Amino acid sequence: MKGFHHWGAGEPLGGVRISGRAVPGRRTKRILPRLGPGTIPIVDHENLDRLTAEALVESGVPAVVNAAPSANGAYPSQGALILARAGVYILDGVGRKVFERVSEGDEVELRGDALYCGGRLVAAGERLDQETAERRLRESRAAVGAALERFARNTVSFMREEQDLLFSSLPVPGEVAAEIRGRHVLVVVRGYDYREDLAALRPYLRDLKPYIIAVDGGADALLEAGWRPDLVFGDMDSVSEKGLAAARRVLVHAYPDGRCPGAERVRRLGIERFDTLPAPGLSEDVAILIADQCGAELVVAVGTHVGLVEFLDKGREGASSTFLTRLKVGPRLVDAKGVSKLYPARVSAAQLAALAAAGLFAASAVVYSSDRVADIFSLLAVKLRLLLGI
Known part of the structure; x- marks a missing residue:
C-alpha cells in the first residue's frame, strides 16, 4: 500500500519511515473495528495484553504508537512481544500529549523514534523491537511473586465488599x-x-x-x-x-x-x-x-x-x-x-483410512443383504462420529 513501509531486522533506526492514517483512542478495544493496513493506531495502553496484541496483528496495522509503556515490568505481559514478532513497529511511551496533537484521519509518519503529523514533530518515544520486548518479558518474570502477593491481598479485601454474591x-x-x-x-x-x-x-x-x-x-x-x-x-x-x-x-x-x-x-x-x-x-x-x-x-x-x-x-x-x-x-x-x-479437530491419515474401510464394509454389506440396509447405515453413522469426533 502506498505510503507505508515495514521495517526489517537489519534496517537502521534512522531509516525507518512508516506512514498511514491516524486512529487515536485511549481505549484500544474501541478503535479496533476502525483499524486496517493503512492505519496507525495511537493508544494509551499500559502493559499491552495478549488478546489486544493479537487483534492488532490481525487488523494488519504496520505500526502502533503507545502513549504508555507497552511493558512496564510489573508482570509478564506478552502483548509487546507478540506485536514485535509479527513485524509491527512499536513506538513506545510517547506521552499523552499526542492525543492533543493528532486527530482521527490525520496523515502521520513514523521516522525512527519520532512521530510526525503534517511534517511537524508531534511526539517522540522509544522503538520497542523484538530483542527489547524479550528482555523486558524476562525481567518482568522476576516480579511475579510480588504481583501475586498484591493480587491475593486485593482479592481478600474486595471479597469483603462483594460477599453478597454468595447469598x-x-x-x-x-x-x-x-x-x-x-x-x-x-x-x-x-x-x-x-x-x-x-x-x-x-x-x-x-x-x-x-x-x-x-x-x-x-x-x-x-x-x-x-x-x-x-x-x-x-x-x-x-x-x-x-x-x-x-x-x-x-x-x-x-x-x-x-x-x-x-x-x-x-x-x-x-x-x-x-x-x-x-x-x-x-x-x-x-x-x-x-x-x-x-x-x-x-x-x-x-x-x-x-x-x-x-x-x-x-x-x-x-x-x-x-x-x-x-x-x-x-x-x-x-x-x-x-x-x-x-480434542484436536484435525483428521489423521489413520482416521481417513479407517473411514474408507468402514465405507467399503458398508457397501459390501448392502450388496450381501438388502434387508439390513437401514441397520448398516446406522452403524456407519456411529463409526463416522467416533472416528471424526463429531
Missing part, C-alpha cells in the same frame, strides 16, 4: 429464567483461545443445543464462529451493533446502585427492547451466576479469565467476584479453556 438473588427476567431452567448453558467471553475452544465445542453446540449467553464482545465471537447468542449480557462497551442485533434478548449489566451507562449505548444503536440487571462483580461472573440461579443443568464457560497474567492483563487488581462465583456454582461449572488442545 443475593439476582433480578433475572422471568422469560430468561424459564428458558434456562434444566438446560445446559454456554457462557462465551471474547477472551484467550475463544476461537479454538468454540471450534472444538461445535459438536457439543450442535447436539446439546445449549442456551447461549454472550458477554459483551462474546456475541461477535459467536457470530464469527457461525452461532447466534440467545442472550447478550454485559456493560455493552465492546459488543458491535451487529452482535447486539443478532441476539434474541439483551440484558444490560448495571451497577448495584442502579446506574447503567451501557443502556445509553444500546438505545443509541436503536435497540428499544432490553432489560437491565443491577449486580456487583464482573459481567462474565454475573453471567455464570445467572445460569446457576436459573437452574441450569451445566454451565460451560468459554474465554473466561483464569490465572494471574490474564487477570492483570484485564487490569484487575483482584479476583474476588471470580473466586466467589466459582465457590457458589461449584461442580456445575465446566471451563472449556484448552478443550481444543485435548
Whole structure:
C-alpha cells in the first residue's frame, strides 16, 4: 500500500519511515473495528495484553504508537512481544500529549523514534523491537511473586465488599429464567483461545443445543464462529451493533446502585427492547451466576479469565467476584479453556483410512443383504462420529 513501509531486522533506526492514517483512542478495544493496513493506531495502553496484541496483528496495522509503556515490568505481559514478532513497529511511551496533537484521519509518519503529523514533530518515544520486548518479558518474570502477593491481598479485601454474591438473588427476567431452567448453558467471553475452544465445542453446540449467553464482545465471537447468542449480557462497551442485533434478548449489566451507562449505548444503536440487571462483580461472573440461579443443568464457560497474567492483563487488581462465583456454582461449572488442545479437530491419515474401510464394509454389506440396509447405515453413522469426533 502506498505510503507505508515495514521495517526489517537489519534496517537502521534512522531509516525507518512508516506512514498511514491516524486512529487515536485511549481505549484500544474501541478503535479496533476502525483499524486496517493503512492505519496507525495511537493508544494509551499500559502493559499491552495478549488478546489486544493479537487483534492488532490481525487488523494488519504496520505500526502502533503507545502513549504508555507497552511493558512496564510489573508482570509478564506478552502483548509487546507478540506485536514485535509479527513485524509491527512499536513506538513506545510517547506521552499523552499526542492525543492533543493528532486527530482521527490525520496523515502521520513514523521516522525512527519520532512521530510526525503534517511534517511537524508531534511526539517522540522509544522503538520497542523484538530483542527489547524479550528482555523486558524476562525481567518482568522476576516480579511475579510480588504481583501475586498484591493480587491475593486485593482479592481478600474486595471479597469483603462483594460477599453478597454468595447469598443475593439476582433480578433475572422471568422469560430468561424459564428458558434456562434444566438446560445446559454456554457462557462465551471474547477472551484467550475463544476461537479454538468454540471450534472444538461445535459438536457439543450442535447436539446439546445449549442456551447461549454472550458477554459483551462474546456475541461477535459467536457470530464469527457461525452461532447466534440467545442472550447478550454485559456493560455493552465492546459488543458491535451487529452482535447486539443478532441476539434474541439483551440484558444490560448495571451497577448495584442502579446506574447503567451501557443502556445509553444500546438505545443509541436503536435497540428499544432490553432489560437491565443491577449486580456487583464482573459481567462474565454475573453471567455464570445467572445460569446457576436459573437452574441450569451445566454451565460451560468459554474465554473466561483464569490465572494471574490474564487477570492483570484485564487490569484487575483482584479476583474476588471470580473466586466467589466459582465457590457458589461449584461442580456445575465446566471451563472449556484448552478443550481444543485435548480434542484436536484435525483428521489423521489413520482416521481417513479407517473411514474408507468402514465405507467399503458398508457397501459390501448392502450388496450381501438388502434387508439390513437401514441397520448398516446406522452403524456407519456411529463409526463416522467416533472416528471424526463429531
